[in-house]
Amino acid sequence: MKTSRQTFLKVAAGLLVASQLSTPLIAQAKKPLVVFVTGDHEYSGELTLPLIAAELEKNYGIRTKVLKTVPDYNGEKDLPGLEALRDADLAVFFLRWRQLPQDQLDYIDAYxxxxxxxxxxxxxxHxxxxxAGDPRVRWNSFGEFAFGAPPGWGGKAQHTHYGHMSTTDVTVIPEAAKNPILTGVAPFHAASWLYRVLPDYPAKGAVPLLMGKSVNPDKAAIDNPVAWTWKNEWGGKTFLTTLGHPEDFRQESFQRLVINAIHTELGMPVPKTWKGKIDINVPYGHPK
Incomplete structure (x- = not known):
């Protein structure tokens, strides 16, 4: 009888310990996972996006993983860790002119x-x-088939900008003012020189959210959407902004746009309470 009682107590104690260990693991697994894929030569995305990731982890109950090209931001042909996309609930891209091997592209394709x-x-x-002639050349149109953006830089779409001495005034498009992604987003001034996407983009079915007006353009300028939502051919919800200069990330309205968009993309309500401005002070152009 005594032996049976001891056995029972040991089993009960073991189950208690197991439940205490597994509960945090279960809770952690239920948190959505956002994977940030970075490598852009110019805009320090591998520095700004980890700060967004840290904010999501700290204040919004979202797990994150940040992937970076190697050996550094200029590394065009190796972006390790893309297998993390298999478990991702949202993939966030800030890339520029990469030439990844097919086995790495396969993870993005499957996602x-x-x-x-x-x-x-x-x-x-872009x-x-x-x-030309490379079997992976269709990926040059990633912006188009994933986000409803122009299919790469220049070309027939005339996807270009209005000069490095220009900046951009950003305003909310009135018809989109009630979109949850724009909660708390007021007009702001962006350091990014305005990208031209009109007249053919964003793609049919897109919902433009913000409009940009070029300030001090180097050529005749037209206003262009700088943020929109869309649904791609696989049914994936998409959000793209043509902003992204590191000084844009210092703007509280831009920070709210990003945090709101991440929540919306994940199927979560935008935060009821804004946790406050994020301290983002990252240089442009990777000064030595």
């Missing part, structure tokens, strides 16, 4: 075809730059 949501910043409209 897109899963119909999960995608989000992109600025140069992601994320890849394979030479």
């Amino acid at each position: 897109l075809k899963s119909g999960k949501p995608v989000m992109g910043f600025r140069t992601t409209t 994320a890849f730059n394979y030479p």
Whole structure:
């Protein structure tokens, strides 16, 4: 009898310990996972996006993983860790003119075809730059098939900008004012020189959210959308902004736009309470 009682107590104690250990693991697993995919030469996305990731972890109950090209931001042909996309609930891209190997592209391809949501910043409209004749050349149009943006830089779409001496005034498009992504977003001034996407983009079915007006353009300028939502051919919800200069990330309205968009892409309500401005002070152009 005594032995049975001791056995029972040991088993009970073991179950208690197991439950105490597993409860945090279960809770952690239920948190959505956002994977940030970075490598952009110019805009320090591998520095700004980890600060957004840290904010999501600290204040919004969202797990994150940040991937970076190697050996540094200029590394065009190796972006390790993309297998993390298999577990991602949202993939966020800030890429520019990469030439990744096919086995790495396969992870992105599988993610897109899963119909999960995608989000992109600025140069992601021209994320890849394979030479003519390369079997991966279709990826040069990643911006188009993933986000409803122009299919790469220049070309027939005349996807370009209004000069490095220009900046951009950003306003809310009145018809979109009630969109949850724009909660708390007021007009702001962006350091990003305005990208031209009109007249053919964003793609049919897109919902423009913010409009940009070029300040001090180097050529005749027209106003262009700088943020929109869309649904790609695999049914994935998409959000893209052509902004992304590190000084844009210092703007509280831009920070709210990003945090709101991430929540919306994940199918979560935008935060009822804004946790306050994020301290983001990252240089442009990777000064030595």
